[in-house]
Amino acid sequence: MKICIYGAGAIGGYLGAMLKRGGADVSLIARGPHLAAMQENGLKLLVDGEEHVTQVTATDDPAELGPQDYVVIALKAHQAWESAEQMTPLLGLETTVVTAQNGVPWWYFYGFEGQYANLRVESVDPSNRQWDAIGPERALGCVVYPATEILEPGVIKHVYGNKFSLGEPDRTESERALKLSALMEASGLRAPVMPEIRNEIWLKLWGNLCFNPISALTGATLDIVATDPGTRTLSRNMMLEAQTIGRRIGVHFRVDVERRINGAAGVGAHRTSMLQDLDKGRPLEIDALLTSVQEMGRLVDVDTPYIDSVLALVQQMGRTAGVYPTFPERELREDSPEVAID
Numbered sequence: 001m002k003i004c005i006y007g008a009g010a011i012g013g014y015l016g017a018m019l020k021r022g023g024a025d026v027s028l029i030a031r032g033p034h035l036a037a038m039q040e041n042g043l044k045l046l047v048d049g050e051e052h053v054t055q056v057t058a059t060d061d062p063a064e065l066g067p068q069d070y071v072v073i074a075l076k077a078h079q080a081w082e083s084a085e086q087m088t089p090l091l092g093l094e095t096t097v098v099t100a101q102n103g104v105p106w107w108y109f110y111g112f113e114g115q116y117a118n119l120r121v122e123s124v125d126p127s128n129r130q131w132d133a134i135g136p137e138r139a140l141g142c143v144v145y146p147a148t149e150i151l152e153p154g155v156i157k158h159v160y161g162n163k164f165s166l167g168e169p170d171r172t173e174s175e176r177a178l179k180l181s182a183l184m185e186a187s188g189l190r191a192p193v194m195p196e197i198r199n200e201i202w203l204k205l206w207g208n209l210c211f212n213p214i215s216a217l218t219g220a221t222l223d224i225v226a227t228d229p230g231t232r233t234l235s236r237n238m239m240l241e242a243q244t245i246g247r248r249i250g251v252h253f254r255v256d257v258e259r260r261i262n263g264a265a266g267v268g269a270h271r272t273s274m275l276q277d278l279d280k281g282r283p284l285e286i287d288a289l290l291t292s293v294q295e296m297g298r299l300v301d302v303d304t305p306y307i308d309s310v311l312a313l314v315q316q317m318g319r320t321a322g323v324y325p326t327f328p329e330r331e332l333r334e335d336s337p338e339v340a341i342d
Contacts, residue, residue: 001069001183004029004090006083008038008058010148011100012074013156015164015189017045017054022187027057027065035060037154046157067092070180072142077101077124077288084133096176097134100142100164102208102273103288104296105201110136111170116249119299123291140177141167141197143204147270163190167197202242202251207264208289209242209307210235212274213314216284222272226265235261237306242293248300274314283325284318286311 001024005016008028020026020043030038038058045052059065068090073080080101091097099105106125109116118136120128146161164184166177177193184191194200214225214235225231239257246253255263277284290311297304318324 001025001179002027002067003070003072003183004062004065004068006062006071006073006087006090007075007079008043009034009074010150010156011144011146012072013038013043013150014045014146014148014158015072015074015100016056017043017052017156018162018187018189019183020054020056021052022183024183024187027059027068029060029062029065030058031060033153034150037152041154044155046151046155048158062086063089065090068095070096070098070176072098072100074100074144076283076285077103078283078285081106081125081129084130088133091134091138095138096140096180097138098140098142098166098180100144101288102144102285103205104292105139105141106130107136107139107141107169108198108201110139111168116299121292121295123287123295136169139169140174140180141169141201143197143200145204162188163192165192165194165197165200167194167200169197171195196252198250199252199254202246203253203255203260205289205293206239206242206246206253206260208272209293210238210310211264212272212289213286213310215272216274216278217310217313217317219275221268221275222270223265223268226261232261234306234310238310241297241302241304241307245293245297245300245302245304248302249296278317278321278323281321281323284314284323286314286318286324290314 003024004027005012006029008016008030016026016028035058038056042053042055071090104121104124106121108121109119125131143165145163147159149157151157166181168174168177173193181191181193211222211225214231236257243253274284294304294307294311315324
């Protein structure tokens with residue numbers, strides 16, 4: 001199987017290196033100093049204090065690689081939107097596109113029946129850019145759990161976790177999902193195929209939609225946000241609003257709010273990805289984590305005063321800092337995808 005990792009930053013580079021070490025035919029799409037370092041020295045992966053160097057095929061031009069069996073999009077959601085048409089040289093008739101982003105994916109309502117069938121999520125896919133360029137029938141959901149970071153160009157440190165949950169939008173246990181899962185498992189990763197990937201998406205989104213923006217607004221690490229009485233209460237109220245929305249569109253939450261918050265607190269003094277991006281002047285991943293939930297709330301007639309308030313604050317903060325551009329402006333940016341997903 002030919003697998004291309006589109007966006008070989010912290011998470012994508014880690015996944016690509018692990019798959020390559022497991023014997024997969026892997027290529028990486030990257031750019032800038034990170035790309036140059038990988039082309040010259042290979043990709044260095046630090047795991048449990050040990051350094052592993054993997055020689056990889058890396059380029060910034062998808063046309064050099066041709067059609068793939070799998071394309072794993074490991075960009076932030078707004079970067080994936082920007083790059084939709086650039087991926088087309090990688091897409092053959094049978095290519096599977098694995099969406100490894102935080103938040104609500106652009107294909108979310110594909111495979112639904114009834115009033116929500118094939119609705120488009122405008123806040124994450126304006127003008128149906130990904131829906132049209134990639135096609136929802138190619139999409140395979142993926143929820144990313146590892147934490148990784150780029151120490152320097154070409155060098156990635158694995159912090160914790162090795163789980164990548166997979167699942168079909170139509171809820172089937174497909175051959176393509178099982179094949180990818182088996183390959184990932186053989187490479188030392190955990191890759192369960194979930195019968196309802198949307199439940200996994202919401203379980204992670206549930207925390208990201210509050211912890212990320214609150215940490216960016218306050219500068220606090222995850223343990224503080226989840227334990228300080230004021231920010232814990234705010235997080236809880238945002239999560240309760242999101243839970244009501246999720247349940248109205250068929251989501252099952254296998255843990256309660258308090259357990260989810262306590263789990264985040266147990267991670268420790270972690271700087272969320274949004275706080276990291278703010279510190280480095282990179283575009284903030286606001287729409288996939290927050291605006292999309294607000295949009296779904298409007299769809300199912302759920303009021304979201306807490307989500308609305310935090311969203312307004314973090315949007316204004318992002319605009320003031322120049323890290324929350326409008327979508328047309330994003331098309332012109334050259335921001336690096338080298339940031340780990342929480």
